[in-house]
Amino acid sequence: NAGVTQTPKFQVLKTGQSMTLQCAQDMNHNSMYWYRQDPGMGLRLIYYSASEGTTDKGEVPNGYNVSRLNKREFSLRLESAAPSQTSVYFCASTWGLAGLSYEQYFGPGTRLTVT
């Protein structure tokens, strides 16, 4: 099992460009999450998907959109990148549905720089 995979690992964008971060899991997990990690801030939840076909906003959703393409894949889109979106992005998945508490499995992260 590959676990949780993310692409790309690194990306540099110019302000105003768009891109999609891809995430896939092969553990048959129901719930998937996108986080950003900034120095001194800790991880912050951007969006999550409790199950296939549903998505919900987290703590910092502005400037992002998500798509739960199927049970395996959950993508994060930046429509018009801004320097404030420079961060490390982590995707995670868990077996449980929202409201239940299960161990989270994290992807390796995507380091995004917006100039």
Next chain:
Amino acid sequence: KNEVEQSPQNLTAQEGEFITINCSYSVGISALHWLQQHPGGGIVSLFMLSSGKKKHGRLIATINIQEKHSSLHITASHPRDSAVYICAVRTEPGNQFYFGTGTSLTVIP
């Protein structure tokens, strides 16, 4: 506002020492997670607990729901334990995840 506070922020220990990292939270939770982030950036879940105590090898995690406090203990610390340890809570109600800023641990041989 910080829903999750960790202490200390940084910790240096000699190999073999007993280590304690603390986590306090201010919201109602359904579960608390302890995570380990390696120097290369990867994040691994160590524990998920909603009450009492759990033990994996040299790692022990405890939680006191009434006091809204959790501790992560490492016995007989080793240089390979050097990492950032992150506390996270899943809120109840609300179903949000909040993370502490992490405790950076360095274990010196």
